[in-house]
Amino acid sequence: MENILKKTILYLVIVFISLSVLIPLSYLVTISFSSQIEVNDYPKKMLPSLYHNIAIKWDAENQNYIVMRENNEGIFKELYISSKYDKIRDYMKTQLNIDMTTERIEKDFNVAKDTGEIVEYKYYKSFFNNYIKFFTVFSGAEKALINSIKAALITILISMSIGGAVGYALARTSIKKKEAIRIGSLIVRMFPMVSISVPMAVLLVRYGLFDSMLGLAIVYSIPNIGLTAAITRSIFIGVSKEYEEASLVFGATEAQTFRKITFPLVLPAFAASSMYAFITAWNDTAVSLLLTNKNETLALLIYKSIGGASSIHYAASGAIVLILPALVFTFLLKNYITQMWG
Amino acid sequence: MSYLKLENVKKVYNNKVTAVDNFNLEIEKGEFIAFLGPSGCGKTTTLRMIAGLESVTHGDITLEGKSIVGLTPRERGISMIFQSYAVWPHMTVYENVAYALKLRKLKKADIDEVVQDVAKTTDIVQYLNRYPSQLSGGQRQRVAVARAIAVKPKLFLMDEPLSNLDAKLRVSMRTDLKRIHQNVKSTSIFVTHDQSEALSLADRIVVMNHGVIEQIGTANEIYHESETMFIAKFIGSPASNFFVVNVILEDGEVYLVHDDFKVQFNGQEKDVLIKNYLDKSVVLSIRPENFTVNKGGFIKAKAKIIEPQGSHIIINTDIGGEEIKIVSDLLELESGENILLGFNDKVLLFDSETEKRIK
Numbered sequence: 001m002e003n004i005l006k007k008t009i010l011y012l013v014i015v016f017i018s019l020s021v022l023i024p025l026s027y028l029v030t031i032s033f034s035s036q037i038e039v040n041d042y043p044k045k046m047l048p049s050l051y052h053n054i055a056i057k058w059d060a061e062n063q064n065y066i067v068m069r070e071n072n073e074g075i076f077k078e079l080y081i082s083s084k085y086d087k088i089r090d091y092m093k094t095q096l097n098i099d100m101t102t103e104r105i106e107k108d109f110n111v112a113k114d115t116g117e118i119v120e121y122k123y124y125k126s127f128f129n130n131y132i133k134f135f136t137v138f139s140g141a142e143k144a145l146i147n148s149i150k151a152a153l154i155t156i157l158i159s160m161s162i163g164g165a166v167g168y169a170l171a172r173t174s175i176k177k178k179e180a181i182r183i184g185s186l187i188v189r190m191f192p193m194v195s196i197s198v199p200m201a202v203l204l205v206r207y208g209l210f211d212s213m214l215g216l217a218i219v220y221s222i223p224n225i226g227l228t229a230a231i232t233r234s235i236f237i238g239v240s241k242e243y244e245e246a247s248l249v250f251g252a253t254e255a256q257t258f259r260k261i262t263f264p265l266v267l268p269a270f271a272a273s274s275m276y277a278f279i280t281a282w283n284d285t286a287v288s289l290l291l292t293n294k295n296e297t298l299a300l301l302i303y304k305s306i307g308g309a310s311s312i313h314y315a316a317s318g319a320i321v322l323i324l325p326a327l328v329f330t331f332l333l334k335n336y337i338t339q340m341w342g
Numbered sequence: 343m344s345y346l347k348l349e350n351v352k353k354v355y356n357n358k359v360t361a362v363d364n365f366n367l368e369i370e371k372g373e374f375i376a377f378l379g380p381s382g383c384g385k386t387t388t389l390r391m392i393a394g395l396e397s398v399t400h401g402d403i404t405l406e407g408k409s410i411v412g413l414t415p416r417e418r419g420i421s422m423i424f425q426s427y428a429v430w431p432h433m434t435v436y437e438n439v440a441y442a443l444k445l446r447k448l449k450k451a452d453i454d455e456v457v458q459d460v461a462k463t464t465d466i467v468q469y470l471n472r473y474p475s476q477l478s479g480g481q482r483q484r485v486a487v488a489r490a491i492a493v494k495p496k497l498f499l500m501d502e503p504l505s506n507l508d509a510k511l512r513v514s515m516r517t518d519l520k521r522i523h524q525n526v527k528s529t530s531i532f533v534t535h536d537q538s539e540a541l542s543l544a545d546r547i548v549v550m551n552h553g554v555i556e557q558i559g560t561a562n563e564i565y566h567e568s569e570t571m572f573i574a575k576f577i578g579s580p581a582s583n584f585f586v587v588n589v590i591l592e593d594g595e596v597y598l599v600h601d602d603f604k605v606q607f608n609g610q611e612k613d614v615l616i617k618n619y620l621d622k623s624v625v626l627s628i629r630p631e632n633f634t635v636n637k638g639g640f641i642k643a644k645a646k647i648i649e650p651q652g653s654h655i656i657i658n659t660d661i662g663g664e665e666i667k668i669v670s671d672l673l674e675l676e677s678g679e680n681i682l683l684g685f686n687d688k689v690l691l692f693d694s695e696t697e698k699r700i701k
């Protein structure tokens with residue numbers, strides 16, 4: 001009885017947690033595929049729509065086409081009035097994400113004019129319109145993406161090499177003050193990166209690293225070096241010395257032993273800590289806001305673009321562009337890590 | 343000339359802990375040697391010095407007449423089974439066995455032939471494609487053996503390879519190791535603190551204590567002619583029984599006198615006793631099976647506890663306040679019965695100060 005109660009509560013908590021992540025995420029995905037008109041729809045759809053149902057009426061009196069769209073409640077609402085085919089085409093493209101040639105519009109709309117009746121069409125949206133737009137509307141988006149990748153890779157490189165070396169030293173050598181180094185490197189994590197950024201800005205300017213990805217990566221590495229050291233230390237301790245000694249006895253040199261035995265055995269630890277380093281660098285906006293000027297990162301660009309209310313659906317597709325690599329990276333590594341550590 | 347020779351080998355850790363001292367040993371080609379001793383006596387340290395994993399503080403080790411002290415482990419042509427097996431978890435069984443062969447730049451076909459061959463010897467053919475985590479302890483141990491014999495080593499070192507196995511598997515793997523040794527004819531050193539392993543496997547046993555060699559000899563020599571009281575206590579289960587006795591001379595005959603008995607001594611050590619130990623106390627050591635029970639004796643005792651072992655019984659009794667264990671075949675003996683004890687002439691005498699055997 002108590003068991004069932006416990007389980008029920010557990011599942012409720014799990015459901016609550018997953019819903020609180022999934023609902024905003026699915027909303028974000030829907031928005032990222034929505035046209036401008038749909039963004040303002042109420043009630044909203046849960047899933048992104050693939051097409052619009054459009055009705056056209058010829059207003060003979062004013063010599064105009066009246067363009068109507070079926071909204072989520074199944075009612076056709078007037079959207080746009082015009083007689084010019086290329087104007088209609090532009091409107092459909094920007095407001096409805098429907099990409100059509102003027103000729104096609106002329107042909108379809110003439111049916112309404114000729115018969116004098118309301119004609120309905122099902123027009124498919126150009127599905128990735130917002131994503132393409134994101135990179136064209138926000139002129140720096142492509143560069144920002146490349147910047148983000150650069151910053152993340154350099155962060156991984158710095159944290160892995162320094163953190164890994166510290167982890168090795170803490171586990172395998174007899175250096176003094178080990179405990180102090182270990183705790184010290186973790187304490188650094190307690191300070192928010194933003195608070196480090198302000199004094200760092202001064203330093204970076206002096207060394208000409210302000211507004212550069214290397215400069216950003218150095219700041220991102222500060223908390224991650226300690227974390228990497230802590231993770232790799234426990235792995236270096238876990239990899240029994242006898243594995244390496246066996247390799248030496250069976251004819252390997254020290255270098256071969258490191259390459260073929262030690263390194264593959266500690267790799268999962270590096271994979272796990274590189275995931276943390278990647279996420280730190282990839283998701284940050286605060287530090288890059290302070291430490292960059294023209295070279296903004298993708299996260300910062302999206303953060304700024306959300307400010308412009310008219311382009312929320314473009315910003316949403318930008319956010320998806322930001323989330324996807326992090327998701328893919330995390331899942332690939334997760335599989336690898338669980339495979340190695342069972 | 344001996345195959346492997348350790349001369350005055352000494353190991354001091356961190357300038358403080360002397361782990362091995364004054365270690366002298368010569369091994370012939372093809373011999374199976376066991377290092378036996380209690381925990382912490384320096385067995386692993388000695389083995390690691392031979393393998394080159396630990397530096398030698400003092401002394402020399404020669405293999406086939408050449409000193410190997412300055413060589414790296416890979417230059418020594420030795421293979422080793424580690425106490426934890428050290429089978430690499432990120433490689434399949436096949437890759438584990440082939441590792442050393444690949445490093446020796448053998449052709450793929452040749453490697454395959456050797457791997458299949460040793461896999462057959464160690465009975466792991468069906469596991470070659472598995473990872474070590476998918477094997478049982480005994481199977482993993484056989485992989486460690488296969489890996490070690492694949493390289494045709496000059497010397498085969500084993501550090502307590504059976505200590506992680508359950509009692510039954512340990513006995514069967516012991517037989518397997520002996521069979522493999524007979525097939526491969528490798529010169530082997532086997533470290534253990536389990537005396538039955540050492541006694542059943544080795545051609546010669548090196549008994550160690552506190553970093554020094556107590557005795558080197560065959561199983562029989564170690565058991566019946568123990569050189570020190572430590573060995574008489576350490577070897578045999580149950581261990582030997584000890585009595586402090588006085589040596590006296592009466593009418594030209596030597597007598598050993600204890601509170602509870604007085605017995606005439608006619609062993610070969612008689613002359614030494616007369617020369618050095620008259621009116622002094624020595625330690626008389628009697629193995630449990632060298633007592634006679636109710637067959638005409640001279641020590642009155644009471645069987646306090648009887649431990650039946652199937653083929654024989656162990657009688658616990660008490661002579662002069664000392665716990666004494668006796669092995670007997672009187673299966674119907676009941677606890678509480680009075681018994682009359684004697685002992686045969688296979689007794690040993692130890693100097694009570696040096697604890698060395700009087701001979």
Ligand SMILES: Nc1ncnc2c1ncn2[C@@H]1O[C@H](COP(=O)(O)OP(=O)(O)OP(=O)(O)O)[C@@H](O)[C@H]1O
Pocket residue numbers: 355356359360361379380381382383384385386387388535
């Ligand atoms: N790396 C080391 N540093 C300092 N002392 C050590 C080191 N390795 C071993 N010792 C000491 O040397 C002595 C011998 O150790 P060793 O490992 O050779 O014992 P052993 O006979 O193999 O014992 P066991 O049966 O428990 O494996 C011990 O007193 C041990 O504490």
Ligand SMILES: [Mg+2]
Pocket residue numbers: 385386387425501
């Ligand atoms: Mg040991």
